[in-house]
Amino acid sequence: MKKFVILLFSVVIVAGLIFTGCAGEGPAVPTKPEEPTTAPPTVPPEVPGAEYPQEILIGIPMHITGPLGMVSKGQIVAADVALEEINGAGGIKNMGGAKLRVLTPDTQLVPDIAVSETERLITQEGVVVIIPTYMHGEEVAFTAQRFKCPATQYQTIMPPTMSEEDWYVSRVFNDEDEDFFDNQAAYTLWNQEKGVDGPHSIAFLYGSNTWATEASAWGPPMFSDWGYDVVLEMPYMDGQATFMPEIAKLKAAKPDHLILFMQAEHPVFNRELMEQQVDLPYGMITQGGENSEYYAILPPEAYEYQFIHEDGDIWFPYRCYGDKLAQRHLDETGLPLATYATNIYQGLWLIAQALERTEYSADIQTFRDNFQRAYLATDISLDNCPDPQTCADGTPWCPQLVRGSPTLSFMPSGHVTGREGHACLSQWRNGRRVPMWPEHMRPPEAEWQDLLVWPIPKWSER
Amino acid sequence: MSEALVAAVVTGILLGGLYAVIALGLNLIFGIIRVINFAHGSIMIILMYLGFFLWYLLGIDPYVGMLIVVPVAFGFGYGIQHVLIRPMFKREKSYVVEPLGVLLLMAGFDLVISNSALWAFQARVWYVYGSAFMGSVSLGFLHLTKQRLIVVLVAVLLTAGVYWLLNHTSLGNRIRAVGQNREAAAICGINVHHIYALTFGLGCAVTAVGGCAALPFMPITPFAGMGLALRAFVVVILGGLGSVRGALLAGIIIGVVETVGAHFTNSSIAAIIVFAIFLIIIVSRPKGLLGTIEV
Numbered sequence: 195m196k197k198f199v200i201l202l203f204s205v206v207i208v209a210g211l212i213f214t215g216c217a218g219e220g221p222a223v224p225t226k227p228e229e230p231t232t233a234p235p236t237v238p239p240e241v242p243g244a245e246y247p248q249e250i251l252i253g254i255p256m257h258i259t260g261p262l263g264m265v266s267k268g269q270i271v272a273a274d275v276a277l278e279e280i281n282g283a284g285g286i287k288n289m290g291g292a293k294l295r296v297l298t299p300d301t302q303l304v305p306d307i308a309v310s311e312t313e314r315l316i317t318q319e320g321v322v323v324i325i326p327t328y329m330h331g332e333e334v335a336f337t338a339q340r341f342k343c344p345a346t347q348y349q350t351i352m353p354p355t356m357s358e359e360d361w362y363v364s365r366v367f368n369d370e371d372e373d374f375f376d377n378q379a380a381y382t383l384w385n386q387e388k389g390v391d392g393p394h395s396i397a398f399l400y401g402s403n404t405w406a407t408e409a410s411a412w413g414p415p416m417f418s419d420w421g422y423d424v425v426l427e428m429p430y431m432d433g434q435a436t437f438m439p440e441i442a443k444l445k446a447a448k449p450d451h452l453i454l455f456m457q458a459e460h461p462v463f464n465r466e467l468m469e470q471q472v473d474l475p476y477g478m479i480t481q482g483g484e485n486s487e488y489y490a491i492l493p494p495e496a497y498e499y500q501f502i503h504e505d506g507d508i509w510f511p512y513r514c515y516g517d518k519l520a521q522r523h524l525d526e527t528g529l530p531l532a533t534y535a536t537n538i539y540q541g542l543w544l545i546a547q548a549l550e551r552t553e554y555s556a557d558i559q560t561f562r563d564n565f566q567r568a569y570l571a572t573d574i575s576l577d578n579c580p581d582p583q584t585c586a587d588g589t590p591w592c593p594q595l596v597r598g599s600p601t602l603s604f605m606p607s608g609h610v611t612g613r614e615g616h617a618c619l620s621q622w623r624n625g626r627r628v629p630m631w632p633e634h635m636r637p638p639e640a641e642w643q644d645l646l647v648w649p650i651p652k653w654s655e656r
Numbered sequence: 657m658s659e660a661l662v663a664a665v666v667t668g669i670l671l672g673g674l675y676a677v678i679a680l681g682l683n684l685i686f687g688i689i690r691v692i693n694f695a696h697g698s699i700m701i702i703l704m705y706l707g708f709f710l711w712y713l714l715g716i717d718p719y720v721g722m723l724i725v726v727p728v729a730f731g732f733g734y735g736i737q738h739v740l741i742r743p744m745f746k747r748e749k750s751y752v753v754e755p756l757g758v759l760l761l762m763a764g765f766d767l768v769i770s771n772s773a774l775w776a777f778q779a780r781v782w783y784v785y786g787s788a789f790m791g792s793v794s795l796g797f798l799h800l801t802k803q804r805l806i807v808v809l810v811a812v813l814l815t816a817g818v819y820w821l822l823n824h825t826s827l828g829n830r831i832r833a834v835g836q837n838r839e840a841a842a843i844c845g846i847n848v849h850h851i852y853a854l855t856f857g858l859g860c861a862v863t864a865v866g867g868c869a870a871l872p873f874m875p876i877t878p879f880a881g882m883g884l885a886l887r888a889f890v891v892v893i894l895g896g897l898g899s900v901r902g903a904l905l906a907g908i909i910i911g912v913v914e915t916v917g918a919h920f921t922n923s924s925i926a927a928i929i930v931f932a933i934f935l936i937i938i939v940s941r942p943k944g945l946l947g948t949i950e951v
Contacts, residue, residue, distance in 0.1 A: 465873070
């Protein structure tokens with residue numbers, strides 16, 4: 195009898211876990227900010243009698259240690275380059291030449307630490323603005339909103355956070371659903387150019403983190419609406435040591451195309467996919483696999499022909515804009531420039547141009563509010579760039595627009611207007627990533643069309 | 657049976673070989689001498705780091721690096737038992753009861769090792785590439801990764817070797833005697849503490865073999881051992897405490913359950929199924945599949 199009771203109890207617990215896991219969405223995220231529990235500090239002047247501070251602090255909580263540590267290393271390089279340029283040009287001239295300084299506490303890729311570090315940056319360090327990065331988009335933005343500190347967001351964030359009530363959070367990034375519009379546009383372009391018609395069936399494989407699960411919630415319904423046959427949707431656990439079960443399912447489902455939401459697991463997945471010789475006629479796109487480190491340890495055949503959905507900065511090697519940043523990134527991290535770094539570079543330049551239009555106040559909260567008003571009033575284009583630059587060949591460029599968009603302004607919700615220009619789909623070809631969509635980001639090479647491979651050959655034909 | 661299901665079963669056998677080889681070392685330590693080694697996962701990871709850096713810095717293939725890692729592992733394990741655990745046993749007045757303090761000691765040791773690894777190597781994911789036996793063997797629609805096949809082979813050979821050691825050598829007799837009753841073994845003149853240390857060292861050496869065999873395809877981070885150690889405990893209990901053959905069988909069963917479960921559901925639910933089976937076995941058959949000692 196006792197054994198029966200224990201067994202029944204165990205079954206109930208396991209069943210409860212399963213049903214809980216299958217449950218729908220939890221309660222809605224509150225949008226009204228809470229009142230901060232500590233009084234915001236005032237910014238004391240560095241020099242007695244001075245009207246402006248000598249330094250303006252910007253907080254960027256980063257996962258410097260952890261599986262994505264290389265991402266943050268690149269971001270620190272980008273911050274250094276941007277600050278050298280901004281401060282070297284005289285700092286914030288509107289504030290007596292105040293220099294920008296960035297504080298980058300290590301979150302260790304733990305959300306709780308990201309939240310506590312954000313609180314510390316706001317309440318103790320007195321930062322004027324926070325840049326949430328990569329894997330901490332949600333929690334850092336929420337925390338900044340709660341403490342009424344501007345947060346300029348580049349990464350995944352849930353729609354409820356981007357409302358007019360969340361006035362302190364702005365987003366210089368497209369929504370995840372717009373990534374899928376990019377994919378669809380790329381398929382259409384490539385089909386036209388290559389005289390083919392594909393893909394028709396699609397499989398999704400996504401991790402268990404916030405970014406992947408949210409993005410995967412958008413993707414399958416959208417592709418179904420567009421007439422694709424979504425044959426497989428597979429979640430996996432972040433850090434999984436093997437993808438053999440998932441690859442076996444892919445083999446059975448035989449999709450034309452695979453869309454991945456995957457990051458540090460790429461070395462394992464790509465290798466097992468190659469060893470299992472799984473053919474995907476129209477290849478796979480990874481949304482999250484931009485980090486070149488993932489591929490550095492793989493044999494080239496394991497990622498040849500793979501598509502990557504990434505931000506427009508991949509085209510930097512073909513333009514002058516990011517020469518200095520790309521070279522420093524390569525020198526200091528050993529890896530080609532990645533979008534995460536240019537997010538920070540552009541982000542700091544955007545902050546600098548907003549500070550030039552901000553009315554300074556010794557009261558930190560008033561200063562933050564004034565900054566946010568100026569930031570949301572940003573309206574930049576190549577024709578009215580606040581800090582115009584010129585390449586040696588006379589091509590103009592704007593550091594506030596280096597991620598590819600020709601204009602930048604914000605909607606009342608704080609979301610960037612416009613969709614065009616930020617993203618790029620590249621393909622690994624002969625050991626390098628070549629932008630294949632949109633057309634204006636393709637490299638200026640005469641033979642580039644031969645580089646695009648669509649559809650891709652079977653493993654037995656390679 | 658569909659091709660996909662067959663592939664899932666075969667994949668499960670390959671995965672189970674990895675679990676079996678990791679559990680074998682734990683079976684020696686936990687199953688026979690009843691030391692609850694919560695640090696098993698992190699010990700394995702440290703040994704894998706050694707194998708990795710032999711490759712990374714000196715270019716020694718992990719399969720060859722085993723020749724260095726295994727003796728080091730034996731010494732490491734012997735030292736842990738002799739220096740850390742033995743004092744706790746000596747404090748016990750009775751030779752019959754395993755000191756519960758060892759459980760806490762090893763849990764703390766696990767934290768020390770894994771956080772030391774985090775400090776030394778950061779949380780970066782390290783991979784070996786270009787080692788021997790890359791590629792796969794094709795059997796019709798099945799593609800079997802050579803390196804994973806080697807792990808299964810290692811599991812079978814290690815199981816046979818350890819079984820022979822325990823049942824056909826005087827050392828094995830002494831180990832089993834100590835595992836059955838420390839006090840009686842001591843009365844018979846067996847140096848109990850030396851046997852404990854030898855067994856712990858053997859357990860770590862066996863674990864090192866498995867770890868080095870897995871290194872060519874398994875990424876390592878400071879905390880990667882945690883999940884594997886949990887599965888190792890499941891395998892040891894399922895197979896039966898002290899049963900070496902049971903651990904091999906249980907490892908394969910767990911591997912197949914995971915992959916077939918993932919085939920019909922997904923990896924997350926498959927993991928739940930594995931631990932549900934563990935609970936059911938604990939309740940309904942505490943001896944395990946081939947166990948002979950009462951838990």
